[in-house]
Amino acid sequence: MKAPLSVHYFQHSAGEGFGSCYDYxxxxxxxxxxxxFFALPPEQNIEIEALPKVEDIDLLIVMGGAMSVxxxxxxxxxKTEKRWIRRYLAMGKPAIGLCLGGQMIANALGAAVSPNPEQERGWHPVYKVENIPESCxxxxxxxxxxxxxxxxxELPKGAVRLASNAACTNQLYQIGKNVLGFQFHPEITPRALQLFLDNAEMKPAFSGMYVQPAHELKQMSAAQFQAGNQLMxxxxxxxxAQSKLRE
Known part of the structure; x- marks a missing residue:
C-alpha cells in the first residue's frame, strides 16, 4: 500500500492559517x-534539526505572515527557515509559497524582497502573462x-513569471516544474478572511489606490472565494503531478 502524502506547512502568523488547502x-x-513559527518568542531562534527532515516531506506549503522576510x-x-527551504528545494520536491511564503522561497534562492510601489489589500484582478510555455x-x-x-x-534565477497586474509586476512565478510562488492568496476562505481582519498583527497601515476598506472585503460572494480556491x-x-508523487 502506498504511504499517504506527507504535507508540511510553515505558519508565520496566528491569524493566517491553512485556508482551503486543508480540506482539499x-x-x-x-x-x-x-x-x-508564530508561537516562538520573536527573539528566539530555532535549530534546523528541530524542523522535519526534508526527506520525510512530500509537499511543502509556505504560508503568509505579517513580518518581512x-x-x-x-x-x-x-534564517533557519530559509536554510531549510533551500535544502528541501535542492531535492527537487514540490513547494508552494503564498504571499510572504512566495517571498520566502524567492529570498531563500537569492532574490530580493522589497517594498512594492503600491500596497495591495482587497480583491483585485491578476492577469496571465502572455506566451507562457505550455508545460508551465x-x-x-x-x-x-x-x-x-x-x-x-524579484524573480529568483531561472523563474518564469506567470501572472502580473498594474499594482505589482510579479504576482506568480514558477521554478522548474515543482515550485510555485504566489504574491496573492488563492487559499483564502471567508473564515480565513475574518481571521485576517480580527488579527491585529495583520493590520499594518495600508494606504493607496489598491487598498479596500474592511467592509468591502467581506461583501464578495462565495463564488469569489471558490475561484481562488480552485486555482489553489x-x-x-x-x-x-510534476514531481510524480501522485502516480
Missing part, C-alpha cells in the same frame, strides 16, 4: 503537519484574487 489535502488522505534581526528563525502552470487569463501585501519579490487546488495538483 484531507480529501486526498494526506497527513498534514505544521511548524508554527528581511526582518531577521527581530525574527532570527527566518496555466493561469486563467484573468482572475480576481485576495491581495494583502506591501512588499514583493490546481496548483497543488500541478506540483504533485
Amino acid at each position: 489535502l484531507k480529501q486526498m488522505g494526506a497527513n498534514i503537519t505544521a511548524t508554527e 528581511n526582518d531577521e534581526v527581530h525574527y532570527p528563525w527566518l 502552470f496555466q493561469m486563467p487569463d484573468q482572475i480576481s484574487v485576495m491581495q494583502w501585501h506591501g512588499e514583493t519579490f 487546488n490546481r496548483a497543488i495538483d500541478y506540483v504533485l
Whole structure:
C-alpha cells in the first residue's frame, strides 16, 4: 500500500492559517503537519534539526505572515527557515509559497524582497502573462484574487513569471516544474478572511489606490472565494503531478 502524502506547512502568523488547502489535502488522505513559527518568542531562534527532515516531506506549503522576510534581526528563525527551504528545494520536491511564503522561497534562492510601489489589500484582478510555455502552470487569463501585501519579490534565477497586474509586476512565478510562488492568496476562505481582519498583527497601515476598506472585503460572494480556491487546488495538483508523487 502506498504511504499517504506527507504535507508540511510553515505558519508565520496566528491569524493566517491553512485556508482551503486543508480540506482539499484531507480529501486526498494526506497527513498534514505544521511548524508554527508564530508561537516562538520573536527573539528566539530555532535549530534546523528541530524542523522535519526534508526527506520525510512530500509537499511543502509556505504560508503568509505579517513580518518581512528581511526582518531577521527581530525574527532570527527566518534564517533557519530559509536554510531549510533551500535544502528541501535542492531535492527537487514540490513547494508552494503564498504571499510572504512566495517571498520566502524567492529570498531563500537569492532574490530580493522589497517594498512594492503600491500596497495591495482587497480583491483585485491578476492577469496571465502572455506566451507562457505550455508545460508551465496555466493561469486563467484573468482572475480576481485576495491581495494583502506591501512588499514583493524579484524573480529568483531561472523563474518564469506567470501572472502580473498594474499594482505589482510579479504576482506568480514558477521554478522548474515543482515550485510555485504566489504574491496573492488563492487559499483564502471567508473564515480565513475574518481571521485576517480580527488579527491585529495583520493590520499594518495600508494606504493607496489598491487598498479596500474592511467592509468591502467581506461583501464578495462565495463564488469569489471558490475561484481562488480552485486555482489553489490546481496548483497543488500541478506540483504533485510534476514531481510524480501522485502516480
